[in-house]
Amino acid sequence: MKRYRWLNAKWPISMRLLAKRLKTKSFEEGSTEGFVIDRVRDDYIEARFVERVEYDDTVTDPFGKELSFHRVEYKQCEFRASAEGPGLELIDAPRAVQAMISRLAEATDFGLAISPISINVVAWAKGVQRILNADGFVDSLQIGSLELAPGVEAKILVRSSKDVLGASNRLVDGKKHVIEKVQLKLPAARKTVLVLARNGTVRIDADAPDDALPSVRAALLEQLSVA
Template identity: 45%
Template structure:
């Protein structure tokens, strides 16, 4: 992590740069940083009299990420629409010596690990499956929702057919409240009243 930190600092973002990194935290096994892009563009509007007015705009796009020597390795927080610029610059910073690969996870196992690590009571009240085989050359994509746990209903619907479980929604029981959507790509979307950092730490533990 310290070697990576030095390489990112060598590509540090500054006022005149169009892109670069900002290292926020660095330890032996952990790095937290941001990839910043400076985007300039011209915005044109039309006033009530039909006259065009142009304004020069500057936008700073930031991708927050966390790299560790354990677990999934790379975590992106509130990712932008495209993470490809970040991936490209990280590859350059490591002289293309590090491969960044997609992460695939069993979401039900992840949910069970999260529940065990956090001690929170929760239920799977929604799930989405794809490639459910209904016959030769026939597949279905299905969303199952309920006011209680839907895992048994999913098992009954799928019977012994093959399918891919894409994502599930965990609803936290009281005294906690909110939902967590877990994706088989290793993504988590939080809408909870609890402290995000505490939830995230339990999710990281459950992902290992």
């Protein structure tokens, strides 16, 4: 599955100017970090942030002799910066993206404003189905911060081979809770699975239909516009 995550990003400059500035920070032979620009349009940029990491890996053979190997790794974070919508989309991003965010901020003379997303995942899932014109169902749902009693909370995973929304609603029954994640199954010709999370993250099957990701983006934008 591919993992996408969105962050609210307010860009103080145009995408064309951003691309021009990122090119001055390009990753080249001998660089320790930098950007690789893949596509530039008036309203968005598709690019990668690359970090070169060198280290010595030491192993011990069966006779107690230590062997040292010099290794080089390239860590990449693919992203899509856009003038509209949330503003920043991360694709299969590593856990630590602070270096990339810092370099993006430098490219905007530190005028870039980034903040996390919090979204109603059930409404997001329903929006995806409507835009795709596909009748799917939520077969797995994760509930967090469910208040069982004052000062007592639970995290619960609800799953089935059929829709779990009705049973989940009866389970929470007006109690304080947060729906953290849902798994949406799309049947028939669009047979695929989407895992949508409250922090603006989605995991999509690698062989999902081509219109799945654009529909996820459009449904996300709808929810953010009414939040």
